[in-house]
Structures are given as structure tokens and as C-alpha cells.
Amino acid sequence: MFMSECARAASAAESRFRIDRPIAPARAPRIIALDEGAAGVTRRVAAQHGWANARFFVCEGGSTGGLLLRDIDGLPTLLDDALARADAVFLVATEDSGARYARTIGRACFERGVMTAGFVLGDGYEADDAIAALRPHARVLLPTADESDVVEVLTALRA
């Protein structure tokens, strides 16, 4: 039996023969700030890196067409439009005022089969309602996140 046909091929030498092709960005995520504090975090994260497919938004409020968001450049976008080509949504909260948005976005993502994750920055106590609103929908929740967690997770996911 050749070395490469058995489990012993897990050696460093055999690693040379692994197929080496460039990896495309894996995700087309939307990062949505639920409150004022989260908006600041989201703007800083957006500015820090040359993100591939990530798009950043801030919740603006209700409108006749549904939940209104603004992108980082201030352009208005309806939630439906923001989610149109998304395959992951990351919600960012620092306190409770965005809890109702979390519910709306969470439900919209669930209906579209979009993976949802939530970052709650700070000690968590100021955002109990936001956490409770995120919990049913967020496949992953980081309730004691800090700003660098947002960057870390998005980077690890090739956003």
C-alpha cells in the first residue's frame, strides 16, 4: 500500500501533496447595529479591515416598507433588500433599546433560512432584553463579547 493510501499520510511530508487552491470569501454577511452604541462599534469595525463581502448597517426604525436600515455611508435600505443576498446576519447590541429590532430581524432571517449570530457588548446586564430577543434566533450568541470579538469572528469566517 502506498503511504498516501493509509492514515499514515497525515505526516508533514505528505501535506505537500494537498491541493492548494485560493479560497474564495465564504460568506456574504450583514452586520447590523441594533442601538446607538452598537452603531459606533459597527462603524469602527467596518473601517478597520478590507472586508470582502461583509456589509454594515445601523437600524433606523420602522417604515411603511418594513424595517429601515442605513448603511455605513448613510444610505437608507429596507431590511428585505439588505437580506436579499445575505447568507449570515450578525446583530450587535450594547443595550436594550434595539430588542424590538432584534426580534424583527431574527424572524426575517429565520423565514429566509439565513444564519443569525449575535454579539452583546459590555457586561450583558444592560442588554438583558436584547439578549432575550436574540436568543431564539441567534444560532450563536456571544453575550459577553467585546469589540475585538466582532472583528475576530468576521475575520475567521472570511467575511
Place this chain on the structure above:
Amino acid sequence: MLRKEINDLLTLTGPGTPMGALFRQYWMPALLAEELPEDDCPPVRVKLLSERLIAFRDSQGRYGLIDEFCAHRGASLWFGRNEESGLRCPYHGWKYDVTGQCIEVPSEAENSSFCENVKLTAYPLVKIGDVLWTYMGDPATQPELPEFEFALVPPEHTYTSKRLQQCNWLQAFEGGIDSSHVTWLHSGGLKNDPLFKGAKGNEYNQKDTKPFFEVADCDGGLFVGARRNAEEGTYYWRITPWVMPAFTMVPPRGDHPIHGHFWIPIDDQNCWAYSFDYHPIRPLTDAERQAMIDGHGVHSRNIPGTYRPAANMDNDYLMDREAQKRGEDYSGIKGIAIQDASLQESMGPIVDRTKERLVPADSGIIKARQKLRKAVIALRDEGVTPPGVDPAHHRVRSAAVVLPQAEAFLDACRDDVRVRPGVPISSV
């Protein structure tokens, strides 16, 4: 995905490396106590953090962990004679005590003080529970002894084994906080393994194959909560603690003993998996202990006289395609430990994390890497003592509980995830 320089930072643990310096802040398992069973027993070769050492137990029952090689001509002291409170090199008779101090150089004059100036590198070696622990850092900053519950309960309540894993410590450790693979890779074990089967929690595991995760910081590391649907209005939570850098616990099942691991670098391409089971309030039954010895649960069946698993990369881990088809063992590999090892070793000695495609469900791993990186850099650049050194950080437990949907797992389980002597584990 990790950049190459970060992957190197976290995986390389030899002398002079930043991660090696981090490991050298902690007490860690060096070998099992059973490896040095009696005074003046044969010495044991030990390789830790890419340093070759020799462990021995002298005539007075003192343990020593010293440089493997004689200061004279560099012969291995594994060939030495363990006699009269010291280890003597058989080549020219130089003799060392458990502190590495040379106490005899036969070729020197009768009253020569030459040997006083010869001292091998030595590290403390202390027995706590079934494990001999060492601290390889600066003696001036040696921390208090470890206080992990599995090592402190009465001997009849606990069992520890170890096995060689032929890959870098980090990819083995990452399996320990990756709760989502259990539903797939270990699904056979939930039905068949004598140390897992029969728990109510297994039903939740098997019915809900898409867990939700919450990852929360704690003083010593992280708690990773995996949530699955239980009865109407409730969630089944499995809570995995990680104490930095390399201690993880598996959430319990029913009244089975609770278990976990230490992942200790031998060198950059191999590590020891120390696997323990214990019950805080009762002795292990004969059947439980025998099952552990036979390699069930988190333990492995090893080649007699060694700590290398009988199922290993040289025999394709004894893959059984028929068992795979029958669903008896989901991957066709027998045993929880070897199921993990087979896949983690297949990734290569140090997996190239620049090629990964992680998903949000990997957030526990992402967060753990971040905490390790921050701790390594803080230690390297500012001398900050990392989390997990303080013995107070060791007093954690895993838990498996059913909670109302509205409750946050850490708020509801604050007591369940800390050691309370005499109090049962929280388990479903």
C-alpha cells in the same frame, strides 16, 4: 481562518516560543502516578514542551523531573540506576538527586567539591490524585498547586488515563470545546457506550441535531453553552468549561461520572491527552472503572505497556465500514477518543488554519484562539499572568441542565458550573 503567523504563535510550544512561555506559567500533567509506582522504580522518559526529561522516584519517595542527559558526556539517564536516593549514570557513575543536583562524581578526589557546581535542569514533580504535575517556569513565580476537582476527590471516586495523540496540541484541544460534533461523530456512543448511554439528555442530543451556541467569558477561560430543544418551553443546555490553556470538561450525562481532558504538548507534532472520569459524591462502581480500563467513554484501549492507542494511524484506526453502515459507530471507528483522534490526526501534524472555512457554530473555537493569542501577547510584551494560573479558576464543573427558554444559561447555572464539595453534578 487564522493567519500563518498566528497559527505559529499558538501551536509552537518549544523553549523560547511565546506559547511555550505561556504553558510554562502553569502546573500541568507530566505523567501518571502509575508510571512511577514505587520507590527506586525504573525511571521514565518524558518529553514535554519539546524538552527531553527523565522522571524518577527516589529511595525516599521523592519525585524528580530532570534533564534526560548526563552532564558528563550526554548519555541518557534512562539507562541509569535508581538507587540510594539518586539516579546514577551507568557510563561513569555520575549521580543526581531529584533536584538535578549532581551528588557524586566517582572519578574526582575523595573530598572534591566539583559536583557541587554540576546541576541539571530540574522541575518540581508533585503527585495530586492520579497525576504527577510539573511546573516548568521561573521558580520565582511558581503558582499555588492546581485544584482541579478530579484530582482532589478520594482515589476511589476518580480514574485518569492517558494516550498519545499524534498531532499538535491545539487541534486536539479544539475538539474539546467543539460541542457540535458530538451529535454526528459520537452518535453511536450515545446509544452504546456504557459510560454514556441511558441518559435523558441523550434523547435531546439525538432529536435536535442543530444546536444553538452561547460563548461566555469567565475568569479562567470560557463557558461554551450548547442549547437544544427539550420539552415545550424549555431548552436542554450542555455547558463546557475551558480553563486556560488546556483543560476542558465534557458535560455529564445522567448519573454517569463526569469527564474531561488535559491536552499537553509533547512537542509541536504530538501531544498527550489526559482523560479523567470522576464522581464528586460517590465511588466509581466496579463496572464503571472496568469500562474505563477497557477504553470506553473518553478513554482508549492502549497497546499493552504503552500509552499509544491500539487503534492508531498505522492500522487506519481499525476502521470498520460495516459498523459505519449499520450506524453502530457513525464514522466506523470504535470509541469516542479514537473517533476524535482519527480525524484530528488526519488533519496533519499542525493543521494549516489559513485554509479553514469556519462557520458561526465554530465561535467557541474562534473565541478560545483569541483568548490564547491575547494572553500570549500580554505575557510576552507586558509580563501579565494569564488566566487559569490562579487555582480559584480551576474549581469549575461542566453541567447538563433543562432550563425555561427565557433563562440565560450562565445566570441560571452560576452554582452548577462551580465546584461545590459534596454536592452532586447538575446533569440530565
